[in-house]
Amino acid sequence: MYGRKACQLVKELENSESGQLTGFNTDLFAQVIEQCDGHVNNLQALLRKMQEVGSENQTAKNADHFGALMHHLSLVRNKRCLMAYVYNRAEIVQTLGWTVDCVLPEEIEEKLSSSEREYFKNHSATLKSYMSDLDIDLALDMVPPKDPYIKVRVLEEIGTVVLSDQLANLARHAILFLRRTDAEQYIAQGKMEELTG
Structure with missing residues (x-):
């Protein structure tokens, strides 16, 4: 047929x-x-x-x-x-x-x-x-965030960097509240981790 x-x-x-x-x-x-x-x-x-x-x-x-x-x-x-x-x-x-x-x-x-x-x-x-x-990575976060700021722990010494809204010292083991967009590149490189909970 x-x-x-x-x-x-x-x-x-x-x-x-x-x-x-x-x-x-x-x-x-x-x-x-x-x-x-x-x-x-x-x-x-x-x-x-x-x-x-x-x-x-x-x-x-x-x-x-x-x-x-x-x-x-x-x-x-x-x-x-x-x-x-x-x-x-x-x-x-x-x-x-x-x-x-x-x-x-x-x-x-x-x-x-x-x-x-x-x-x-x-x-x-x-x-x-x-x-x-x-000059933006559209594939970084495919799910919209609930909060623009996240709590992160620095895993490797990064030093002082200029972020979108502040100057920050990203020393090893520092715990900071950063804009998600600023932290994502470091999280992707394994230099930071997001702290949840």
Whole structure:
């Protein structure tokens, strides 16, 4: 039956864990594209036949019209399933661009197709370029903070630094209240830790 293979691609997405990638199903994807090519060829043949016959034989004309409609609708459905498969995977790859640096872990990279790898590389480069133009790291804190100030402990001697709203001596083992934006870079480097509770 037409559309079964394309439906399997969509079911594969539905059965996978949300936000997680499974290996790109190259074989099934290629089979659906091959099926689409077959529908296009059959549709074109039926349209040529209808043009040649004209409007003389109404019974043959109706059968050809319904056949052409069936191939057209099957083609549209297959394309929609292919687009859903690619789009959902692209959304996950975009999310990876925000959470993973420019290099993908090997277990994730082997699940991507070559075009998805290229998309990730371009997306990451664009994000990095945009953030460097703004001189801000948009991926630091993806969850909005409840309080702009946090309590931190300095783990390594940093010295006197100019922060956004004050001059601070960041001596080892000092406990301070700092703006989250000022402390995040040191926390990411392992020179500070956030104290909770």
